[in-house]
Amino acid sequence: MESINSKLKSLIEEIEKLPSIGPKTAERIALYLLSLEEQEIKKFLDTLTDARANLHLCPICFNITDKEICEICSDESRDRSSICVVEEVNDLLAIEKTGSYKGVYHVLHGDIDPINHKGPDQIKLKELLDRIKNSHIKEVILATNPDFSGDMTATYIAKLINSIKMDIRITRIAVGLPKEAEIGLADTLTLSMAIKERKEYK
Ligand SMILES: [Zn+2]
Known part of the structure; x- marks a missing residue:
């Protein structure tokens, strides 16, 4: 029994x-x-x-919202020339809590992870490239997790952006975060520093 x-x-x-x-x-x-x-x-x-x-996904950045366009994308005071690319909505929430980022976001809803058979077409990557092509973006901040698949995703995206537009500043925020850390779980101070001290990523 x-x-x-x-x-x-x-x-x-x-x-x-x-x-x-x-x-x-x-x-x-x-x-x-x-x-x-x-x-x-x-x-x-x-x-x-x-x-x-x-709740549904914002058609621009894929954040979760109950509005037609999410609160961040529809906020006139946000800097639309800067896109911070994150893996999941909880990463966006963690960065918002730092209060040190005033641009907009793009949520990939995953990362490129060959070990788990996840390719570029299973995340919101095409949508990111369309946004970059069709608007005046000056900087793309790659805030994918500092682990194997997050780094691979960042490298892949940087290459793609460089192949379509050369005049965009590409940066990576993982500096200061421990290896294998999850952005969504990082403490506010560490994450805030990681954003401020982001480095060029080519
Ligand atoms: Zn949005």
Whole structure:
């Protein structure tokens, strides 16, 4: 006989599918959720359903928004000549929290990762090149993670940009970040320094 109830086990397994959640944390979250009042569970599920139904990707930068164009792209005070390229929306959120970047973004939704069979056409790369071709961009900041696939993605993008437009400054922000660090998880001060001390990347 199984020592753990099958319904509890299924709940733990579902929670474990979430990113960065190991078996122990999944157990804790499952037990916490079960301890909530019916009302609180309903509020949680309603918020999730509402977010799922009303949030979509910004057609310009692929940030998540409930507006037609996201809050950053529609902000007149942002510098549209600078694009910061990130892998995921949480990287954008982390950079926004530093308050030290006033340009716009481009979210790739992934990186180029041959080991996991992810190629350039599976991320929002063509869309980035179209943006660069069709607007007055002066600088592209490559803020992909400083790990193997993030570095490979940065190199690939820099080559592509150089092949279509030579007069764009290409920089990389990973300076100061520990190797293998995730931008979305970096602390605000380190990330702020990494943006300020970005280096030319050719
Ligand atoms: Zn946007």
